[in-house]
Amino acid sequence: MQAPTPRSPSVRKWSELLGNSRTRQVLTQAVSAGRLHHAYLFSGPTGVGKYTTALSFAASLNCLERSGDVLEDACGRCTACKRIEAGQHPDVLEIAPSGNFIKIDQIRAIQKAALSPPYEACYRAVIIDQAHAMTEEGANALLKTLEEPSALTLLFLITDQPHRLLDTIISRCQRLRFGALSDDEVARALPDVLEEPVDEALLKVAAGYGEGSLGRAVEVLESGMLEQRQELLEAFLAVPADRANQWLETAERFGRGNSELEAQLDVLIVYFRDLMLAGRADRGRVINADLMTTIDKGVERFSLDAILRILDTLTEARGRLKRNVNAQLIVEGVLDQIRQPS
Ligand SMILES: [Zn+2]
Structure with a gap:
């Protein structure tokens, strides 16, 4: 027994x-x-x-x-x-x-x-x-x-x-x-559960990514993707629509495998949500508060319609990735949306 x-x-x-x-x-x-x-x-x-x-x-x-x-x-x-x-x-x-x-x-x-x-x-x-x-x-x-x-x-x-x-x-x-925790509660609880001390601004960002879950915030921090957000966003937004391969190459620089690609999609999803908030002057709720320059660039570039369309595509892509759909197809779909006239 x-x-x-x-x-x-x-x-x-x-x-x-x-x-x-x-x-x-x-x-x-x-x-x-x-x-x-x-x-x-x-x-x-x-x-x-x-x-x-x-x-x-x-x-x-x-x-x-x-x-x-x-x-x-x-x-x-x-x-x-x-x-x-x-x-x-x-x-x-x-x-x-x-x-x-x-x-x-x-x-x-x-x-x-x-x-x-x-x-x-x-x-x-x-x-x-x-x-x-x-x-x-x-x-x-x-x-x-x-x-x-x-x-x-x-x-x-x-x-x-x-x-x-x-x-x-x-x-x-x-x-x-039990319900979701507030971002503030997650940020305050994080130092107790992390092995290494983490910068306070990054704790707040992680709490935002956690969406009310301390466990999820820890996962995001441990993925190491948060530190690479700016680099990742700029690399992806610069890839031409007909060059899905180039995005895949970019993606591989940030880690191979579906879980890494999923983390990258999360970074893009949170970024486009931030664009929506910043675009309607709700800057206090922006999660990537430490990347305001990159966010302002996005607000100038994308219309609200485009942001909503891209968010739909990204969310769907994340779901398809979970179901193990071919990464190349997913990337092509997302790039198509990002590159369409904004
Ligand atoms: Zn005791």
């Missing part, structure tokens, strides 16, 4: 979590009222803190310094906190898809664990990440646990695709919906 693995660490202090404050308040109040639900469903887009909230909640509940019945920040120093942070607490367990699915053996292992009282914690916390990936067998097995809950085990089902869960599972959980 496959044992649930200790989760990878990313505990935050409860009071310092960003965004979705009402959702967190529901949990804080449940602790004060002594009315914790045995199973929670955290649904919402990826990268907005669903997993971190579940883990930080488990840490706050089980911190040895906690006194009384209120939820406080985990101290970060006691043995429970240290073990949770290190992913080695025997009562804080995570399961996640192994391959594409969460299999029945993984669910059975949780059920077995739930039969005995927690080893050392007040509550055993089981976090099921990407719960929608449970196989049908796994989901049916989990139902049994949800129907006969153990008082000291809390389940956290985490998903960005709740429509893929059985209705019978959803109805047995208390559902908490």
Whole structure:
């Protein structure tokens, strides 16, 4: 039988979590009222803190310094906190898809664990990440646990695709919906999750690219594409329409492969959205705020109609790239649009 693995660490202090404050308040109040639900469903887009909230909640509940019945920040120093942070607490367990699915053996292992009282914690916390990936067998097995809950085990089902869960599972959980973070919240949260310090202006740009998702903002920063925006935009905008090959060569300078091409399309999409904002004097919301000269050039060159048409093409191209359509065809389509009379 496959044992649930200790989760990878990313505990935050409860009071310092960003965004979705009402959702967190529901949990804080449940602790004060002594009315914790045995199973929670955290649904919402990826990268907005669903997993971190579940883990930080488990840490706050089980911190040895906690006194009384209120939820406080985990101290970060006691043995429970240290073990949770290190992913080695025997009562804080995570399961996640192994391959594409969460299999029945993984669910059975949780059920077995739930039969005995927690080893050392007040509550055993089981976090099921990407719960929608449970196989049908796994989901049916989990139902049994949800129907006969153990008082000291809390389940956290985490998903960005709740429509893929059985209705019978959803109805047995208390559902908490997570929404997108504000750009400001993403920018403030970024330094804590990045290995290396990043310039503040670039953090703001990354937050804009993240569209409310901290996870997405981190991905964009890690792609290295942000630092190359200006060079990339100028190179692409200079390619003649009948020279799709030249764009492909340009693209290869910025990295081969579909994910790099996708990142490049993102840069173009955000740029043309910025042109739309700057064109209607909404400069405060421009994401590439550090590239105003390049943006002003674009505003002079493209009419609003042209910008909308190009944005449509770029968005469609990004979708086609995800479906693995030939890159050459995609590039030709985009260049056609950019080069048409503006
Ligand atoms: Zn502690």
